Amino acid sequence: MKKTLLLSLTMSVYFLYSQQEAPQKQTQFGFGQLDFLSIKMPNGEVNMDFTGLHYNLKLNNWSYAGVGFYGAVGGIRGGFFTLGVNAGIQKNITKKLFTDIGFHFGGGGGAGAPDGGGAFILPHVNLGYDFDYFKLTAGYSYINFFDKGNIKGSQINVAVQVPLNFETSSFSKREQEFSFDELQKSDWNKSSDRMSLMVHLNNLDVTKGSYKGRTIRLAGFELNSFITDEFFFFVKADGAYHGIKAGYMDILLGGGYHLSMNKNRTNIQAKFGVGAGGGGGVDTKGGFLIYPDISLEQKLFDNVYASVNKGYLMSPDSHFVSSTFGIGLKYYVDKDGIKSDNRSFSSGKFKGIDVILKQDVYLNAARDTNIEQNMHQISLQVNLFLNKYIYATGQTSFANFGDAGAYAEGIVGLGVQTNSFLNNKVNAFAQLLGGAAGGGGISTGQGLIIKPSVGLNYKLTENLNLRGGLGYVKARGGSLSSTMLNFGLSYNFSFLSAKK
Structure with missing residues (x-):
């Protein structure tokens, strides 16, 4: 009898620990936004064209909050950048038509602009239309660099919003690992999404414009999100740390094609991006830049790759032209699911x-x-x-x-x-x-x-x-x-x- 009881207790403990369930999946709804406004500048200066890149979390079915960057892409203030927080309300008028009333508070400046301490507000009142796969909004906005700045005025703004949701679990569950069989029985048994994150060092060898003949050394990061196994979009940001007076930075957004070979140990990526850049005495005029690039990646271990890239960073009219060369360390991750057409997973x-x-x-x-x-x-x-x-x-x-x-x-x-x-x-x-x-x-x-x-x-x-x-x-x-x-x-x- 004692042996039977001991055996039963042992099996019960084994059963309890071997049947650990994967954490429940929760969907965080959100959207990315690209917006544009043309800001009237003081003292007869041409307008500064301002474009923003944002990500907002949906707090419920009518409100949102998030963060956003702005950068100059037109005028004479290339290198003018800001960072801020967003909050807003979206309410439907009809099934497709809605209002978007929001507020942005941030800081930044640059390029010798009259930005004062950098603090600014940017409220908006927009009318939008839902096209199912994306939303388009337009309306009135007001900007004020209120901390001793001299940039203030109202203008029309337009924006495109794209749903970008992601799956989460509790932060306390980090580093818990589950087998493929255990995950198959959970709500994580779905297609995975592939992303990569790279930290890199880049050299800009300037061939035309200010600092011609100089090398600007940059440090930054790049985030890739794959639409298919071959096509992806990316966000890239860099700042200067050597070679010129401090102050240069760029933020770029674009897309590319990914080719794998050598049993997925070697990758080639071709990319093209556009964005904003300037500062530190680098004259990019209005700030709009284009970025063609090709890179070679070699697997080091697990999902970590070494990357070498070569390309150009330049203004469209070639007022500023630089040849780019960089090295980086990239980490790939298949997230939010365990199904893939081209990759198999064990845990x-x-x-x-x-x-x-x-x-x-x-x-x-x-x-x-x-x-x-x-x-x-x-x-x-x-x-x-x-x-x-x-x-x-x-x-x-x-x-x-x-x-x-x-x-x-x-x-x-x-x-x-x-x-x-x-x-x-x-x-x-x-x-x-x-x-x-x-x-x-x-x-x-x-x-x-x-x-x-x-x-x-x-x-x-x-x-x-x-x-x-x-x-x-x-x-x-x-x-x-x-x-x-x-x-x-x-x-x-x-x-x-x-x-x-």
Whole structure:
């Protein structure tokens, strides 16, 4: 009898742990947006054409919130960029016709524009039409760089919105792994979506325009999202860290073709992109740039590839022309499902993502004019957890108060985060980032900074946290050497990464 009872208990424990269920799939609805407005500039200057790239989460069936970038693509202010937060309401008038009333608050500037400290507001009132696969809106908007800036006015804006939803699970499930058989019995038994993320170093060898004969060294990232196994679209951003005065950056959006060979160990990608770029004394006129490129990738291990690329970055009228050469490290991920026509999977692991929107304050930030003044900036940071505690991170920031409207950063690094304590409400983090920064008269030399920090997260809901930090920022070759404070919100979740 005792042996039978012991055997039953042993089998019960085995059964309990071997039948672990995959976390439930939750769909986060959202949409990407491209918009355009032409801003009237002061003192008889030609209009500055402004285009935006945004991503918004649907909070419910009538409201949304998110983040967005703007960049100059026409006029004489190439290199003018901003980052900000969005919030809005969409209400249907008919089944297809709707109103879109929203608000954007951000910071940025550049190219010698009268942007003051960089803070601005951009509300809009639009009428839209739903074409099922995309939405088109147009209407009235108002812009005001209110912190000592001189850019203010109303204008018509137009926008295209495309649904971009993704599947999530709880952030607490990160690094949990499940077999293919277990996932087949769950609601993750669906087609996977393929993406890639690359961090890279690029050289711009300028052949025409300002800095002709010079090499501008850039650091940045590229995100690819595959529509099919061959075709993809990408977003790419870079900032200068050496070769010229700090301040140059570009943001590009485009598409490409992907060819795999050598049993998927070698890839060739041909890409074409358009976008905005300038700053740091690089004269791109209105800022509109085109970017043809070809790259070769070789597998190193698992889903990690080394990449080499060659192409051109230029204005359409060849006022500015540069030849590009870069190297990068790329990570591929098949996410949100376990089915694929060309790839087979044996298991899946949930990976953690933390998206942070915060406000930084640099105390007594040194200027090129040898004065010191506090500088504030709005900052977007994304953490990808490599395991349960260590994460890779990227951050971009734009000044919004403190008379440094053209200042911006693009930095990457590593961090570590603890388990939660105090009733599972609080965790601590430490991180070290470095990269390109400059503009706005902040003394960063040729643009390379390092930025260590520590801080705490306080859990508000399953996905939302308050975040505060303390750190230090130091420029190599410049006088910037400041204590840093920040506070903000973080939105975290995990996603399924299918493994071969």
